[in-house]
Amino acid sequence: MELVERDAAMAVLDGMLAAAVAGKGRVAMVTGSVATGKTELLNTFAERVLDLNGLAITAVGSRAERNLPLGVFGQLLMDAPLVAEESRRAMDLLHEGAQSVPAGPDGAARLDPQIVHGLCTVLLELAQRYPLVIVVDDLDHADPASVLCLAYLARRVRFAPLLVVFSHSGHGRPDEPALELEALSRPPQGAHLTLATLTAEGVRQMAAGVLADDDAGRTAVRWHQLSGGNPLLVAGLIEDHRQILAEGGAPDDEPVAGGHYARAVVSCLHRADPRLARVARGAAILPGAGFLDQLIGVETAQIGQAVRALTAAGILHQGEFRHPVARDAVLAEIDGEERCELHRRAAVLAHHGGAPSRVVADQLLGAGRAEERWAVPVLEDAARWALREGRVDAAMRYLRLAWQACGDEQHRAKIMTTMLRAAWRINPGTSTGYLSELTAALRRGHLRGGDALALTKALLWDGRFTDARSVFEHLNDAGDDLDQEGLTELAIARPLLRSTYPSFFALLRQPAERPPVVSTVASSHRLEAASALATVLTRGPSEKIATAVARILHNSRLDEMSLDTVESALLALTYGGWSDQAASWCDLFVEEAVTRRAPSRLARLSAIRAEVSLRVGDLPAAVRHARLALEVMPPTSWGVAIGSVAAPMMIAATAMGRYDLVREQLDQPVPEEMFQTRYGLHYLQARGRYSMAIGQLHLALRDFEYCGELAGRWQLDTPGLVPWRVDAAEALLRLGRPDRAHKLVEEQLHRCGKENPRVQGMAMRLYAAAGELRHRPMFLRQAVELQTADEYEQARALVDLTGAFQALGEPRRSGMIAQRARALVEKIEAEPLLATLNPEPGGAEDARAQVVASPTPAATLSEAERRVAVLAADGYTNREISKKLYITISTVEQHLTRIYRKLNVTRRTDLPAHLVRDHIVTG
Template identity: 30%
Template sequence: MAPSITGPGGDRGRPACRCRAAPAIELAGRDWEMRLLVGRAHEAALGEGQAVLVRGPAGIGKTRMVSAVLDELDGIARAVLAVRCPPGGSRPFEAVRGLLEPLVQSEEAAGRYQPGGIGPQVLPGLPDGAGGSDPGTADGYAVMHGLLRLAAGYAAEGLLALVVDDVQWGDEASLRWLGFVLRRAENLRLLVIMIQRTGPGEPDPGALGEIGESSRCLTVDLGPLPVEAVADVLESGFGVAPAPAFAAKCAEVTGGDPHLLAEIIEKLRGEVVPDARSAGVVEAAGHRVVALSVLDRLPGDALAVARAIAVLGREELETITTLAAVRLSVATAAVRTLRGNGLLKPDRLEYRHDPVRAAVLDAVPPAALTVLRVRAATLLNDSGRPAETVAIQLTRIEPLSRTWMVNVLREAAADAERRGAPSAAARYLVHALTADGDSAAILTHLGRVLGQTDPRSALRYLERAYGLVPDAAGRVPIVVQHLLISLASGSARRGFGLAAQVLDALHAERPPEPAATGRALRMLDTMLLISGMGEGTTGADGHFPAVPLPGGDAGEDRQLLAAAAALGALQGRPRPEVVAQAAEVLRAGTATAGGWTVMGAVFPLYLADRIDPALAAVTELLDNAERCGEAFLCALAASARAHIRLFTGDLAEALSDARLAFALGAKGQGVPRAFRHAALASVLVHYDQPVRAGQVLDGMNGPAPDQTFLGHHSYLMARAYSLRALGDEEGALAVLRRCGDSMADAGFHNPLAAPWWSDAVEILAGVGRTGAGRELLEPVEPHAERWGTARSIGMVRVARGLLTPGDAGIALLEEAAERLSGSPARLESARAEYLLGRRLLQQGDSERARERLRRAISLSVRSGDKYRLRLSVQALAAAGGRLRSGTASPADALSQGEQRVAQRAAEGLTNREIAESLFLTLRTVELHLTSVYRKLGIKGRSELMSVLGTNERNPEN
């Protein structure tokens, strides 16, 4: 361990040391990541404890970037404590000891904490062995809590930054303590930065995963620099902007490695101008840099080892030796030479940089390299390695010369699909087609996996498979996949045509196995119903109950069941039935289900107010998509989660998800444009930014929104919201009616699927067109009652109350507000309170109106709904209530405990006096006051006195 403590300028007697300045060239491509880290640091300095987990392979620049961030903390951080975890494991709490011992050694810390028993004696309480008691025991908890109090006490006076490098090797007790601290870090001036080396063979402690999942932890994955960032680095190094071809060649040669890029710049600066004509020089220089001329000096046997490592990599020395066909002693000496020259990683048989590996392979004649790869694949297959390990070698061999190679690729594709990596599965299958291009089974499998990431390409492969299968029963799985995937690509018309052909053929056939034909017919009947979700018609609504739904965990069965659940929810079929179907789909997890399958199950759960399982499923889908780098699935899942979080009134997280989905729009073919644009636009409306919301909707590329249910109707609802927020209620009403007509044409009767009628009734009631409103609402009410959630009934009661005059209308609105208060629909609850308050004001009951409007304000504040907050504040002012000018939230948003603490603070009591008078700890008082300041949008005690003093003098406020 190598602990250090730094402070602003080393003042107040603390030993000071500064991390070395990170090279500007190597950091030039990390501006965005730097801003993220510095932003988190500033949030932590304001009293919102934060953590950052910086991950990436060795040599990618993690530590250099963190060092630069720490330099930014000069003048901000009271102390920066750093420790590096050693490889090979360490004793319990060793990392914590390395971090916190400097506090004990500091004269200031010792003077502050020795009296009173909180403090530094906790560290001596960590014996070398037994002191790392199990954190789950009572003694372990006491140790962890004592360490927390020590750090928290120091952080009370200023920002405390804790930096743990090589955290992947940290002891579990220390990692659990960091998680323990983060769960209690609200209102702590604490910043935890963890640096994790990733890659094959690196440990991945479970406790570290728990920290990374915390809402207070930002995970920053450093990978190779893209071409744009490489260009920025080159401009920083050469002093002029490089030509695109020059930048592209540098990115290709270095693999986007910032360290290697800096070396090339150092080598070429002053010798070449970074223009297109110099691109060839870059390649030659890059090879010289990465190879370091070592390979030219290696003897033949050692060169064979270098080539075997380049082909296999990450394998044991015995396997490398076998492929190189040399003695073990020769292989050992060759590895020692390569490692001594910095070409190999120190802890495994793998080249430090891909360009080095490429330089080794480029020197091998193509024919010889193919022979070497075939031998490597055979060696791995014969030794029983997993199919995907063998497939990595096979994808680099062309043409595939043996049948077993195609079989291994198909097995590898199935494994990749099961672990939720459709792009990897597609790569294996595409390569298998080079040897067996007329295999309908491979084409169908490829179509299924591409349906999750590239629907249009998937349909092309399925069309090829359809043409290769002569019998109708064999075409059924192909048509089923075609119909499911076409929902994502915008139109199922071609799928309908194929299905009609197959159905006609099946009805005409008299095969020897009628049971198989009957099952095929039932599958197609089900799919024709389900595929109506994308075409505006279900075709045979009344026939649906007679169609037996599939069972089992097979991918096709889960696809059908999920789509049936989604269709049932849209049609308004019995809620317990569709919820049970959705739960069955998700029972086996989301990783193997595919994006549209998961979405089909999440949708009915969301409509049924089963928010926790819906969020869990879509979050698991998003996490898996991020791990696999699937832009399509990331955008789909993030958009869905944004819609769900918007509905539950978690606008901050909804905005984060919507922005992520929007940013992914340019990546990957088939990303659902309308769905993600609608998510961001809807959130922006509630942030009271309707102009920006309209711009987001206007910015969709293409002639028309997506024709899927999710895309089309979400787009229409978002457009109506933005128009209404801009004051164009007639325009909004026209769009809402379009949405309602589309739903009716499709036979979708669930009023929550796209609640166009709710806003439409409010608009009509507001202009006195109650007759039109009743005509619109009457077909909706029975379906809302039948669906039977607090949300559906509450929203219908709101609409009916708006259309009903006098006390009867008020009673309906009161019932609606009561029902919605018990649902997760926080935005609808705030809307009901607001509309009830306005109706009471119209009836002349200002006192009750103020009460309801304050409830609407409180709900809006807690949700972050600035649009509803603005409307409610205006209505409260009209009712005779007043709020402090410029305050983003009223005192009514405070809890009772916060109100008591705030009132005494406004009276001039100190925090200690407040704690004594209310029998609270000093820390609890500080937490309450911090929460009060945040809710009221003020900076300190003097403003608090003004706000609460005004409230006391004006009880109507």
């Protein structure tokens, strides 16, 4: 390890060496935290002595040899270039001295002073022949007898060409001779050098050969934070960085702290005093020093000293490890059984000390058992907080241990129900492992009320309808025994079943005459949102519902229990025809799901966003959001709800001509039980649309009619859910059965009020197709005007309008509408529609018109002129414009004259098509 930021210390040692050479002996004491470079400094200095023709002899203290009398002093004598006679005398003295020191901490005091004098005289005589430097590293680990001799020697260096350099960590409890050495190393005869950890600039210098210049400064600052400037820890981080590069990786903004860093931390503790290592292990078990004295049996004062030493060494910061890797490395050093026992004791101490439930629960997890009576409630409370904070994985660990430790069957069932709910937030597919045991608990009478309904929800999602029916029967048998929570959950379940699993709605007993008291705001919102969705799907939308749903969404967040609320509210907006509002809200909640790292919620919200995108005609977005939903949560985890994500993808892909993507979805098996749910209606529509697109009209008609049969049976036959009559009418028209098609379209129009302009526009397009040719433009214009919120359906109406004008022999109008249709079709990537558009009539003349019409913006027109220009560009005659705008034909002509002049065109056919498109976007 290279020396960085040690020039000042080296300069002091060089000056002391010069004084020693001049016959003025000196004593230097180098101290510093563990692994701060004391050994490197002493070794480098010893090599410099040799370069200056001096003599350096070295020794190193070792904890393992601390009970070997005169072991360190013997190293010095064996390293010294003694003549044979001196060597024999020194060895005899060492042997005699070692034999005379009795065992025990006070044995060094019994060492014969004559032996001490004789040993030191050997080195003092050697210094008369050579300028001598004696280097003793890790003095705090030296045996007491050697320390006694070194103290004797240090007192006699003043008038000898001798420099004695010691090092120690400064965190131990030195004996009396060592304290004397500390005193002898003070000025003027000595120097006390304290090596600090590196600064951020020092870390940058160490890393200069590894990091690029642009990254060195930023990364060095982070490395300094992770290491506290400890050179050994910095070296570990550098090696981890090198390893990432060698493996072909590219380090990201957060530096890697890996195996080399972990080993460096452990190495620091192995070098340190055992008390420091013990405190570090205690801090790894229980962060913070509050209970460490009781946990590891060390006095509070000593713990404070050790924590300060570990902080100075760069291992701890504010009582905790600087990186989780460091803590894990220290924990790995503790024997498994000992570690579990320490965690158990830490849990007890933390609980009785009033620590938060999360702290206690983490200790119980570390112990792997929860035997105390208070453990299960603490684990449950920690799980509740973890769920509120979005830490679902942690909550599952707490709950699993609580379930294992709980001895009460009913309580165990409740804990498992909470685990079921938590698992749903990650992946509903993982909940299947709980269903059988919970169903058995229900039969034994251990599952009640809201917990039983949570089980029902999971069973229905998983397609286990037989088991779900038995749960409903059990709830009905419970009758008035349900508690308040159970009654509330039952009230919420009714509209949810009505909307999603309508075949089960009749199984729930009728609510009591007095509605249940909803005790929390969250439950109130869940009930209101579910009721709003059920109302939209059974009776249709209303402005009152839209206002209520917007209020609910404004006050909702994706916390522990709110996804049902958000999902119901978003679907109420979607099916109610407020897709633009649904899109904005959905995007906000998708962003929150990403932030909270809630994959199940992200997937389900993305599926809704795909449906919303489909209803506004954004086909690429519908495919993109559906793909995301299936990537975040695989098809096997969707259960019967697979139709909610597969359907919008298939419908959008069919409209885009991406039939391979549709076939990919159709090849995925779906549960048969899906067709007993709302999701099945969407799937039937999507499959029928694809069959119709590839010419399998009878199959398409069968799916549409079956969809209608189910919707009617379930009393969900509202235009906003699935407009199956429009699809069936289109299939019938292609099959050459216009009468039946006309009847279905009229029925659909009769069911559409002003709240369903999108479906009304779809029906109006088919009404035009089933009627007489001369009336088609009028109905298709109405369809275009009704479809301002759905670009795909508007494009279909425009394409049909283009064809109608062509069939009526009006190429000018046909060409103008075709321009507008083509721009819209290209935007939404509806390739099959694009293929149906004939080349624009008029050839070079129309091409010239497009060039002339494009440069001048419509913003130069007055509002009255813009309204006339829009209708004229859309192909309306002057008489038709006058009727629509309630102005005279003369006024229309005057407006057109000014419009032609402002836009630099000479006739109606030169008006740019984007006038109409801009009007739709801004109108």
